[in-house]
Amino acid sequence: MLITKENIELLKKEIEAVESKTSGEVRIIIRKKKPFFQKMKPIKEIAESEFINLKMQDTKRRNGVLLYICEHERQFQIVADIGVNSIVQVTYWNELAVSVSKYFQHEEYFSGLKYLVNQVGNLLAKYFPNEENNQNELSNDIIIQ
Template sequence: MRPFFKKKPFFSKEENDLIVQSIRDAERETSGEMRVFIENKCRFIDPIDRAKEIFANLKMENTKLRNGVLFYVALKDKQLAIFADSGIHEAVGEQFWKDVVSHILVFFNKENYALGIKECVQKIGEALKNNFPYDNNTDKNELPDEIIFGK
């Protein structure tokens, strides 16, 4: 997927750096992988369907322990979804994801998107760390940490 560059970025440089650093900090303690995908509009009625499509396009199911997590946001449509691979989903269960979404909506309802994403990444990072702790001998960063911007 090609990055989409707009005249006005979604986030300031500081907000972008905050999100990317939160991903790096979380992944430093787990073998799990997280990606953040931001676009204006969701092409699907259900944002989880769009998140599944992006997850597949990014080949996130190729992580060794099936512990990749995609955080998807369509800003103008005010849609979000979290799609997790089978390893982490089975480890934490459906209620965990509902709780994370409820938590982030507090931030999103105040239009504080960057801080909300950072908070969400930290919560997911804790779950990944608890279920897939980092092993210095075998783990490596399998996916880039940068935010992906769609259309």
């Protein structure tokens, strides 16, 4: 496993903290390896499918972001909904991926994920600030598969 159970709880609290500043939603999936029937699929396609399975496209402002990590393949994908991608340039996601990759290359998975959650949270807070009566639309639980 990339990170400990204790660190998973810390990441969940980190998600709660960043979501308190935004109407956006952040989810994390950490998968040990690609499912057998998806071995040939690119990670981007798998992550986009998981985004839909989690109903992240159903948020009020279309401002959900999924952080999908596939441990065995040493790959990760950031999937943002249309509300976010209509504002944020692809270069931002590419630069963020490069920064996170540096953490992962040094096997600093918890630090990399924490950094990623905070960067995404800052972005969401900038463009989708917290609103009055804002409700948490999606679970903050981190999915481990």
